[in-house]
Amino acid sequence: MMLDNELHAAREATGTAAKDGAQAYYDSYTASLADPDRFWGEQARRLTWISPPTRIKNTSFEKGNVSIKWYEDGTLNVSANCIDRHVATNPDKVAIIWEADNPKAPSRHITYRELLEETCRISNVLKAHGVKKGDRVVIYMPMIPETAFAMLACARIGAIHSVVFGGFSPDSLANRINDSDAKVVITADFAPRGGKTTPLKSNADAALLHCSDKVKCMVIRHTGGQIHWTPGRDIDLTDEMRKAPSYCSYAEIGAEDPLFILYTSGSTGKPKGVVHTSGGYLAYASLTHEVCFDFQPDDIWWCTADVGWVTGHSYIVYGPLANGATVLMFEGIPTWPDAGRFWDVVDKHKVTHFHSAPTAIRSLMAQGPEWVDGHDLSSLKMLGTVGEPINPEAWNWYHQHVGKGKLPVIDAYWQTETGGHLICPHPYGTPLKPGSATTPFWGIKPVVVDAATGQVQEDMGTEGVLCIADSWPGQARTVWGDHARFEDTYFSQYPGLYFTGDGCRRDEDGYYWITGRVDDVLNVSGHRMGTAEIESALVAHECVAEAAVVGFPHDIKGQGIYAYVSLMRGVEPTEELRKQLETWVRQEIGPIAKPDLIQFAPGLPKTRSGKIMRRILRKIAENDHGTLGDISTLADPGVVDDLIANRMNRG
């Protein structure tokens, strides 16, 4: 636990007086639960509304009738909140500092005035090509300012964007274009990252073969590399932006009109298009960004996530820009050209807030502290971690070597579906415990439920699955085109509660410790992946008869991907085939889904009714086969011996 005097020292050392003392922070929490309408009505004032809301909260978690509305009669424009109002007061303030993958390339500084112009140009191009309010636009881009311009350009005219991570394959991209029925894909020629490049445009070409021929493809020329152009379909966005007017008026958008769709993996079937709307989402993203990080106007904010994930949406684009922040956007990776890159960037741009992920911290920890220790990190005031549980060893290393033993580490627990933080400390108000995301944010009412009985656990010290008892403004509203799936996934297990899919422990002090997913979702390097998705990619290969995928503990990635594969009769299990299957999954889903270990299995452990017993597969993958428990219900207990004998993880 970080002691009070240490916290006090941190406050002194950074010269940041907390805006809100600890007591005031917890008083606000109590107030937020006591009278949500009043509390969130006041919080709405942080946004600039065209027509301010009079109805604040209108939500139901009741199965069959799940409906979530916040600020429903208010109207606003998200892009005007993130840009225009800052241009009016501080046009020359830098909105985005961009640091290229190549450390020798010049960085870019984009002021709020320039942000307005560039965003407006894209809005005008979209409009000229017939994009209207409510139309979907897929954004498949590198980590460059144009990606933020494109998102804000959609928001400006009320088009709904769906950002697809640049590491996804053409097939994954095509699925998302088709599921959202997008009119346009915005992409770039190439995406440099870690000294390599992803051919985004040619991936988009491959994806579009599986899509309606009405879908247009707009291309930013980023590297200037050679690409193929399809006349009539492809649009040179860089060129059209140059010719387009630099102002576009913003549309009046309902608070409950969708802002974006973001696809995320679940335990079953294809990825779900999680829908976030405009007013509540923006209020929540900007509030959490300001309060949980004690964000001040002159701070330089850096979140190392990719804009393709929700963290990039809420804490690179929408939250910080709504707050008028200066945001650093980084195209590269932590370990290229060397393991000092993050710290070079912090020093170069005098970053005050550094927000990253456990997997990045662990990979840097493995390279040794000398990569950090040689840098001047005196600009830093605060550290953040998000995406998966952080092991105390990594927390301590981060705190010690990056935070010099002084800086608060904000462990923020949340999900694509939650829009912003659910559980996280207040930087100067919450005594920290390494590995715990600590206590709930304003308006969040976590409950721990016994998974077996469905009973809500009232005791402080307890363990179970994590649910949330009431709505908050940043919550997702539905799954695109499938509200039944939304209800079924999140509201059917425990009546009246939102089910997070995570296990958790609550200690005697009321601190929450997330223990990881309790469903068939993996968290690999902070990337969420459904085992079902990887299995269906594997069985799509002509040599594969059956596949089962589970996670296993991995030192750097948190979880690794372990695939058990049964081959078609007559197919030989060779090393070459193993490589082929790895490449296959990369192509089907993307590099992040490549199995770390593939075990060829003549048979999988199944119950007599044919259900694969994953519990057993997980144990073997964890190299913990001494305690398999009862296997007498298996149709053929003999398969287990073979699986153990040929297991791939012997570490």
Ligand code: WT7
């Ligand atoms: C899952 C959500 C929104 C953050 C980026 C990932 C895990 C996230 C933490 C944390 C422990 C965490 C959970 C959650 N997770 N943050 N601070 N401590 N676990 O968003 O892809 O929707 O994944 O990430 O398991 O359910 P996502």
